[in-house]
Amino acid sequence: MPTHSNFTFEDYLFYNKISSSIMFPIYIFATFGNMIIVAATLKSKKLRATCSLLIAIQALCESIYPISAFMFLYFALTEKIHTYHQCYWIQFVPLGAANIAINMMPVVALDRCLSLGLPLWYRRKNARNYICALLSVPVAYDIFLKILAYAFANDEEVVCVIPTGLAGLAAKIWSYAQGPVAVAVLIFYVAMRVYTKDLTRQSWVVINLNKSLQKIVVVYLCGYAAVAAVNFSGVMFSTNPYIINALSSFSGIFAGINAASPVVILYCQSKLYRTEIDALLGRKARVMVWSSSVHMTT
Structure with missing residues (x-):
């Protein structure tokens, strides 16, 4: 087992093979699960x-x-190396999607809080302008990191994965940002619990959706905590770039679990999503047929 002081580039390549192999099936499920949500919507x-x-x-x-995880598996197993400059462009689209996705959970939680706390305003809002306003923060965050990452990109060689699409100060900000995002999600989660507990006149659709989102939030909080802890420990307690990058790659496992969780929770918890996903997949809905003495499920 290599120590902090003698963790070499060869060790970095070896541990990347392990983390990428674990990540691959998780991200396969996450990709298809999230595509089902998009298609059903x-x-x-x-x-x-x-x-x-x-x-x-x-x-x-x-x-x-x-997509980044699939490329990472190939790069790790073949030991294909790129510079930070090259990795910046390779990960440009996947990193942008990841940056926006990371910040979407607090956005969705904020939307639920506004719908419960300001119901009259929420019903009268301009939906298009409202969505654009909510998306402005995740998009601005991604643009800021992209500009910073471009400025700090260099010719040091790495195995290309989402975290190594960023270098220097951009990578540190990306690691530190996990904490505030988790705190924001926690605050909105508590607010959702309070609003949901106080409001009694809600449709079953809203109740089930809110319960689904609350469960997703719990999973995300655990995932954010794990990702933040792994990345934070790397940048705070080590100056060895191979250790930092190996830990960043390993944190992708927890990010993958986060990405895979919504479709499972929405399908199991929300009757609306379950019905629409079943319809998309061509599965017959379960319908209760009642008689005076017996009921059957078809």
Whole structure:
């Protein structure tokens, strides 16, 4: 087992093979699961509410950025090396999708808080302008990191994965940002719990959707905590770039679990999403047929 002081480039390549192999099946599931959410939203008129559109946008991003994990597996197993300059462009699209997806969970949670706390204003809002305003923060965050990453890109060689699409100060900001995002999600989660507990007149659709989102938030909080802890420990307690990059690659496992969780939770918890996903996949819905003495499920 290599120590902090003698962790070499060869060790870095070896541990990348392990982390990329673990990540691959998780991201395969995440990609197809999130594509199903997007397709169901596009097909169903019942999933055109603002919250459903925001969930679909997040799902779209989380079906794009796993491309990085698939490339990472190839690069790790073949030991193909790129410079930070090259990796910046290779990861340009997946990194953009990841940056937006990371910030979409607090956006969705904020939307639920506004819908519960300001119901009259929420119903009268201009949906297009409202969605654009909410998306401005994740998009601005991505643009800021892209500009900073371009300025700090260099010719040091790495195995190209999403974290190594950033270099220097951009990589540190990306690592540190996980903490504030997790705190924001936690604050909105508590607010959602308070609003949901106080409001009694809600449709079953809203109740199930809010419960689904609360479960997703819990999973995301655990994932954010794990990603933040791994990345933060790398940049704070080591100056060895190979250790920092190896830990950043390993943190992708927890990010993959986050990306894979929405479709599972929405399908299991929300009857609306389950019905629309079943319709998309050509599965018959379970319908209860009652008689005076017996009921059957078809």
